[in-house]
Amino acid sequence: MTVADLLPTPVDYDLRPRTLRADLTAGITVGIVALPLALAFGASAGVGPAAGLVTAVVAGIVAAVLGGSNVQVSGPTGAMAVVLAPIVATHGAGAVALVSLLAGVIVLLAGVLRWGRVVTLLPWPVIEGFTLGIACVIALQQVPAALAVSTAPGHSTLLSALDAAKRAITAPDLVPVLWAVGTVALAAATMLLLPRLQRALPASLVAVAIATLLVEVLGAPVARIGALPDALPLPVVPGIEPGVVGELAGAALAVAALAAIESLLSARVATSMTRVPYQPDRELVGQGLASIASGLFGGMPATGAIARTAVNVRAGARTRLAAVTHALMILSILYLATGPVSRIPLAALAGVLLVTSARMIPAATVRAVFGAGRGTALTFTTTAVLTVALDLVLAIQIGIAVAAFLALRHIARSTAVHRESLPDPAEPGDRHIALFRMEGAMFFGAAERVFTTVHDRSVDDDVLVVILRLSRLDVLDATAARGLGELVGNLEATGVTVLVKGVRGEHRAMLDRVGGLAGLRHEAHLIDDLDEAVEHARSHVRRAEFAEIDEVPLVDGRRRHSVPRPRGPSGPANP
Structure with missing residues (x-):
């Protein structure tokens, strides 16, 4: 791969009025949808909502310009938040920037070495089981905020959620708990009901706005996002010491694997929706550079976001300009509206993510998996359970091993x-x-x-x-x-x-x-x-x-x- 392969080409953009208008409209739409998700994923990862905004802006622009898909939208994702939470618990939030930098280098090298087709080797039940496991972990991560209980990030999301539920039930004052639960219910109900009434409105943004407005008017005692920066921070190279790098090497490798897999899967989804091919190796290079840039600005590792990419395509995106517009939309909010954004209740973001996690894998997909046979169901279930109970990368490895064993057994029986x-x-x-x-x-x-x-x-x-x-x-x-x-x-x-x-x-x-x-x-x-x-x-x-x-x-x-x-x-x- 040469430098010329990474540079924008005339095919990447189309400035004709009709296409330009479609890209700008799609970008603004995705930016509105992505704003609450960026805030929520940053908070869920333990690095703060501001880091989520920085990642959406910096990584979103870099990946859009240098990535391998014309309609891919990149930024913080729920899966990445799940991986980062135990890293923050062990090494602190300050280690995330270095992990982002190291993981970006690994993903970049994977693209240079042309490993982009590796994702095609992942069995379907492993991908779906991983997605279901991620959805469960995202939902469990929201339990403390949904119950107005502050807990330190831990390695076991399930145990942390159970502990938060126990503490909420035994709390001497249930008023904050009831307000938080009510805010979650209001945000979730808005997200579920609004599409039935008016599909053109961004349900997640409207849900957050309604919950925030109601909480402000009633003076409810619920936790808020808090102060946010009113501008992008200056880029800073994280302190790189051999001992620290050695401690974070395993975490960086896990983050890189997830970033590569999720980005390529998202690009494949975009291709299936648009029939426009993508360049997997260039996509890895672009995502690697995006994570490096995000780390320099104090953000999180970035990946292609399947949900936001799907919204971008459905909104009529034609070229990379739509993804760039989405990042600029969030940047304008960062400069012009940090005051109102800082008043958003954390419980409202929890409600948005609970609904988002519930929609990550449709019931029809689960029925299809279990209808495909016992071997497929076993691989799917094993991957999902291990994703929740152990580690995401380990779950994928064991899921692939189970799928390979079952495939070999089938081949052996056919011999x-x-x-x-x-x-x-x-x-x-x-x-x-x-x-x-x-x-x-x-x-x-x-x-x-x-x-x-x-x-x-x-x-x-x-x-x-x-x-x-x-x-x-x-x-x-x-x-x-x-x-x-x-x-x-x-x-x-x-x-x-x-x-x-x-x-x-x-x-x-x-x-x-x-x-x-x-x-x-x-x-x-x-x-x-x-x-x-x-x-x-x-x-x-x-x-x-x-x-x-x-x-x-x-x-x-x-x-x-x-x-x-x-x-x-x-x-x-x-x-």
Whole structure:
């Protein structure tokens, strides 16, 4: 990737009056929707509402100009707030800027190294389970503010929510609790009912405005956002010390993974809505630079925001100008309206986020997941539960592992071996020939089962020759190739002649490397044509019927007929 790949191009913008008007309208709409979310996510992460505003402005502009999607909207998100909360609890709010800087560098390098397509490897139930888990965590994070209980950020969101509920119930004065609950209910009800009455109005902003106005008029004793900066802070490089960087390296890696995954998923959603392709590697570069810039201004790590991106598209956005306008809209509020914004009740923001979390995964999606089968449901449930109970990145890793295990088990079950009849016309000695067709993916998860079946059905019957048909094998890994060699060797040791038919070229290379064909009695026993293999096997049986038969003990105590090998005219054993 060159610098030229990151620079704006004429395709990124369209300044024709009609398109320009659509972008400006969409940007203003998204800015109004994003304002309460930016405040709420900053507060939820433990770094304060101001950090959420700074992130929405700085990261929003950088990602819009340098990212890989024309309609992506970036800024603080609920998932990022969930990841940052335990970091703030352990290292303090001051560490977030450094984490943002480090995570931005990691995401930037991922884009430069062209890892943008990695997100396509994530299984669908893992993504949906992760989304449901995030929604639950966001909802749990709002419990203290919704109950007017101040709690220190902790690693366990669930335990913190339970503790807040217990403290609210046992509080000596329930008046603040009731006011907070009422404010939450008012904001949530407005968000749910307003779209049914007037879909054009931004429900979240109207909900916050109504709740704030009512609380102000009634003089309710509820906590407010508090003082906000009336301008962007000057950029400052966070203190970088080797010891501190080492302590935050794990957190930065988790943040970077989340930023990359969420941004690319959001860009994919935008592409599905607009049919306009995005550039995944450029998107990572843009998001990495956005997080770096946000960290320099004291903000949070940024990601592409799926909900705001969807609003941007539905509002008619055509180019990157819409996302830039959204950031400038929030910046104007930061300069002109910090006074009214500072009076917003925290409980109102909690109500907005509770509704937002409830809408993150539709019921239809959950029904589709559970209708897709037990394996899909298990992966989905495991990822969701671990996201709430443990760690987001760990939940994704374990979810992928569960999905991979179930997929391998399914592939292993589809790998089969069948004993087939020999082609007509039949001959009297055909009962001494076993023809096995192997098909599917022969790998470590299926090889032992298949080869054991072949071995047992060969030594238990009166079989003198085994033909192994390998032409229908799609995959042959090293374990299976080695196991095939052991099968051939074991059968030959019991006096059974093995013929291998139809080895593919790519499989032959693997078999040669691990000695999978070394146990064959003669190189002529590696055959490409089935009719030729069957005739070769029948010739062995015909010679056996006229040869002297000796009985020799086997290793396992059974006895098998051993056929002397007639010598050809040139001396070596006839294959």
